[in-house]
Amino acid sequence: MSSSRSERRERPQTQARRAEIIRAATATFGAKGYNRGPLTEIADQVGMTHAGILHHFGSKNALLLEVLQYRDDSDVEKLPDHHIPGGTELFRHLVRTAFLNAQRAGIVQAFAVLSAESVTDDHPARSYFEERYANLRREVTEAFRVMCEEAGVTAPATVEMASASILAVMDGLQVQWLLDPTALDLGEASAFAIEAIVAQVLTPRSTLL
Amino acid sequence: MSSSRSERRERPQTQARRAEIIRAATATFGAKGYNRGPLTEIADQVGMTHAGILHHFGSKNALLLEVLQYRDDSDVEKLPDHHIPGGTELFRHLVRTAFLNAQRAGIVQAFAVLSAESVTDDHPARSYFEERYANLRREVTEAFRVMCEEAGVTAPATVEMASASILAVMDGLQVQWLLDPTALDLGEASAFAIEAIVAQVLTPRSTLL
Numbered sequence: 001m002s003s004s005r006s007e008r009r010e011r012p013q014t015q016a017r018r019a020e021i022i023r024a025a026t027a028t029f030g031a032k033g034y035n036r037g038p039l040t041e042i043a044d045q046v047g048m049t050h051a052g053i054l055h056h057f058g059s060k061n062a063l064l065l066e067v068l069q070y071r072d073d074s075d076v077e078k079l080p081d082h083h084i085p086g087g088t089e090l091f092r093h094l095v096r097t098a099f100l101n102a103q104r105a106g107i108v109q110a111f112a113v114l115s116a117e118s119v120t121d122d123h124p125a126r127s128y129f130e131e132r133y134a135n136l137r138r139e140v141t142e143a144f145r146v147m148c149e150e151a152g153v154t155a156p157a158t159v160e161m162a163s164a165s166i167l168a169v170m171d172g173l174q175v176q177w178l179l180d181p182t183a184l185d186l187g188e189a190s191a192f193a194i195e196a197i198v199a200q201v202l203t204p205r206s207t208l209l
Numbered sequence: 210m211s212s213s214r215s216e217r218r219e220r221p222q223t224q225a226r227r228a229e230i231i232r233a234a235t236a237t238f239g240a241k242g243y244n245r246g247p248l249t250e251i252a253d254q255v256g257m258t259h260a261g262i263l264h265h266f267g268s269k270n271a272l273l274l275e276v277l278q279y280r281d282d283s284d285v286e287k288l289p290d291h292h293i294p295g296g297t298e299l300f301r302h303l304v305r306t307a308f309l310n311a312q313r314a315g316i317v318q319a320f321a322v323l324s325a326e327s328v329t330d331d332h333p334a335r336s337y338f339e340e341r342y343a344n345l346r347r348e349v350t351e352a353f354r355v356m357c358e359e360a361g362v363t364a365p366a367t368v369e370m371a372s373a374s375i376l377a378v379m380d381g382l383q384v385q386w387l388l389d390p391t392a393l394d395l396g397e398a399s400a401f402a403i404e405a406i407v408a409q410v411l412t413p414r415s416t417l418l
Contacts, residue, residue, distance in 0.1 A: 113325050175324060189373050196405045207411055
């Protein structure tokens with residue numbers, strides 16, 4: 001969730017070219033996964049050679065990491081002050097993100113496929129996803145603490161599980177929605193589940209045991 | 210979630226051999242995904258040839274579907290009367306499954322990798338996962354209806370979203386746990402999230418809007 005990429009100095013033409021390659025790579029990795037998504041296919045989509053892609057990114061692994069970083073950056077760029085909000089506003093931001101995701105199946109598919117693929121042997125995106133989830137869990141946990149303070153309650157021991165659960169339910173709903181977009185409304189279902197988990201943190205209730 | 214497999218008549222020796230191949234395939238598909246998990250590696254693990262595997266299963270695709278079906282069957286076989294429970298008992302069953310999953314990372318990894326890989330182009334397990342989620346959502350929705358009836362409340366319109374969310378959060382937590390098993394307790398976090406979603410169906414509360 002850093003935005004260091006935009007700080008790199010590049011000619012506008014080079015930047016546009018790189019962005020075009022990243023979009024093509026997102027489509028190919030989403031359609032075939034990383035391991036089966038060939039660089040030649042990405043090159044064909046943007047009218048370049050395999051060597052041309054390597055000139056811009058160095059390696060297929062490096063391109064993969066740029067694809068992942070690019071989406072994080074563009075999400076953050078849409079926010080006021082390019083800054084992730086805290087407290088209750090973070091949960092509202094996550095709900096809005098879920099509604100936005102329903103409009104960009106290609107990116108959602110690339111993330112769903114790559115995040116699961118990343119747990120396989122020697123996958124180049126493994127540390128990216130490990131760190132991404134750790135960072136996101138930390139941010140959501142912090143937002144829970146702020147929210148509890150504002151509500152005048154002590155933050156319960158469940159905030160860490162709740163943070164993992166919010167990210168998990170968003171991811172899991174994406175897979176079901178990608179398999180059958182008519183089976184659920186991605187935005188509505190995510191909003192419902194996030195609300196459920198937040199409510200359970202603020203006022204826990206037991207119904208099963 | 211059918212158990213038709215066990216009805217097929219096979220010599221015990223053949224059955225044991227098939228089960229051995231399925232275990233090896235689960236490990237290979239979990240470690241590499243389906244597309245990159247070669248039959249020759251599976252064959253090596255069980256001391257057979259590539260042709261020997263094909264003799265038992267016909268094709269790599271058919272073996273994949275047996276791997277998926279095998280886990281569903283063995284889950285059901287552990288249940289009283291080989292039958293998925295309904296009502297509140299289904300939610301308790303899902304919580305128990307999450308605790309059980311924490312003891313079988315190999316199978317969890319195969320499912321996580323294959324379910325996400327299944328959304329890629331022309332994947333042989335796509336309809337398996339589409340149907341599996343549709344069936345599970347239907348079963349959980351039905352359990353919600355029974356539970357609401359027993360609680361004397363009208364089943365709200367949210368039961369379908371809630372059903373998708375329960376499956377989603379279990380899946381999503383698995384990916385985070387596979388990436389870093391020390392980051393969360395798979396059983397505890399799943400139990401927390403399932404409880405949160407069930408509570409939100411029975412007595413909805415809004416905390417974000």
